[in-house]
Amino acid sequence: MTMLKPGDTIGILGGGQLARMMALAAAPLGLDCHVYAPEADSPAFPVAAARTCAGYGDHEALAAFAAAVSVVTYEFENVPADTAAFLASRVPVLPGPRALATTQDRLVEKTFVNDIGLATPAFRAVVSLAELQAAVAELGRPSVLKTRRFGYDGKGQVIVRPGMDLEEAWSTVGGHPSILEAFVPFALEVSVVAARSADGTVSAFDVCENQHRHHILATTRVPAGIGPATEHACKEHAARIAAALDYVGVLAVEFFVLRDAGGEHVLVNEIAPRVHNSGHWTIEGAQTSQFEQHMRAVAGWPLGCVRRTGRVEMANLVGDEVEAWRKIVATPGSHLHLYGKREARPGRKMGHVTRITPE
């Protein structure tokens, strides 16, 4: 692929906080961003050099967008396949179609992960109530029913607990094609944010330990409370996934860490083909942020150094937690990041705060 030059423009599909932080990271590299999003109040618009407010099915707007940029990337994995194909026929789209096709469908994703030799929780495809009943009989309770597509932050999933009526579970996921996943008694959840450049070099940030509240990431701590062999395994797994997808850009892999008499083991939980909430700490906590790293990768530039600058704690500001901004700006060493969202709805990610402690 061609190497972009300063002055060139990167197109970004999606205008949320991830696109916003990408645009803020692109500017110091001399790269402009053109953000394409349907919502007029998209958080990325105010920091983007160019803005298209249009639907993902608007071929006229997409064609003009493709003509105005050197490469297209995205901030969310649910880019419609038609949109991606339309753009890819005109301009490079990175990460490529294989990453999107694999990660948009939980069944395809988990099958892919197993196929390259990595472990996941046991799972069964489910397309009917009868299949759900059979799958629950096999995998037991509790287990987790998740739609194959369009799930995030706990949306489109339900825990099948002992005694729960399976018809109710099936209707909770709207009868959509789903998977049932065995419940995993994990000790902790970790993730790896890694990047792969156009020349195939992979570089992973240190493993993050994540705590969720109501299915939404609450805090990330780095280093994670895991052994060096597990740290190494997580990074190696992320590199294997990136290589198998012929990936260009930043991706995140979420893992469950299990502990038993044999020590620590990891299972791949989920792949996100994009910059990731658990990598926000890299803005101050690493020599290169995940956002700069992604811009470098899709520009065809060498990856930056991922060395950590200290011990890190990142906390999301969800809903009215954003009201803490006054206290945060008065706390020395706390780095405030607000996303420019006007309305603090419950469950909405409004910003985050990062603290670095020298090691």
Add this chain to the structure above:
Amino acid sequence: MTMLKPGDTIGILGGGQLARMMALAAAPLGLDCHVYAPEADSPAFPVAAARTCAGYGDHEALAAFAAAVSVVTYEFENVPADTAAFLASRVPVLPGPRALATTQDRLVEKTFVNDIGLATPAFRAVVSLAELQAAVAELGRPSVLKTRRFGYDGKGQVIVRPGMDLEEAWSTVGGHPSILEAFVPFALEVSVVAARSADGTVSAFDVCENQHRHHILATTRVPAGIGPATEHACKEHAARIAAALDYVGVLAVEFFVLRDAGGEHVLVNEIAPRVHNSGHWTIEGAQTSQFEQHMRAVAGWPLGCVRRTGRVEMANLVGDEVEAWRKIVATPGSHLHLYGKREARPGRKMGHVTRITPE
């Protein structure tokens, strides 16, 4: 003054790299920037939430700008007095009119500095060839003739060397009201970037050691190669200047460091009522950047922590030095900052690069 809230807008006069880096620093705080500049290709426009492209004398555009923002700041000290007064009658302008009036005129500035008890090189006001002749007779050669107003990066000044024809020197400065400054055999040049908040708190970054080439800043190193007493004196002087100007925002004070048998002494060279090139290192080199610090101060927020993250070296990329970008992005730990300027004219500041070494 009122404390701005996330979602509020800061107006910036001037659209160069300083405004660009202010806007990039304001975004994570949830503050939007509205950039007002006459040049259509202003580097700050692509990262600003709102843009006004109009002249500084356009009262209609200025009135609309004032109505759209909560506070106005600026990236250059030569804001026309009429522009500042017009805006100040409608909206707070920070730093205030006193800072502008004092620093726009070298004679007023040096007199102010002496009046608050700080030393400068010896100087004489010069409004005619006859006064120049008298001043040179007093201060000797070499000495430096500088226009009182509109000088920067060595523009509007000439060294009066032994044998130089004074008519020629006088015509070099265009016969404008000027000052003649005694030549100072300094050991090195340093600067302090400091901030004063609306409540009067002053916080100074560590002293920077600066090297110039052709009157343009080439490199900044922190810590400076000076003793602790000199470090302390520079910071104290900057704080005294800020307090005397009832200053709100970031300012920079440049000093000459002289060494003799009595030790190190400093003379105030120049005050810049704005973020400053010698403070660019703070983006990676300090917990809070000078740009975030300025946004905090003009927003009425508490100042951030100025702790250094390591030993710092910042180098400007001037003119075609910007071609080094390919090498810089391939060098681990080098932080590239480009300003989005399309044409690399000689002497034009195109970007800078910062390296931090752990201490």
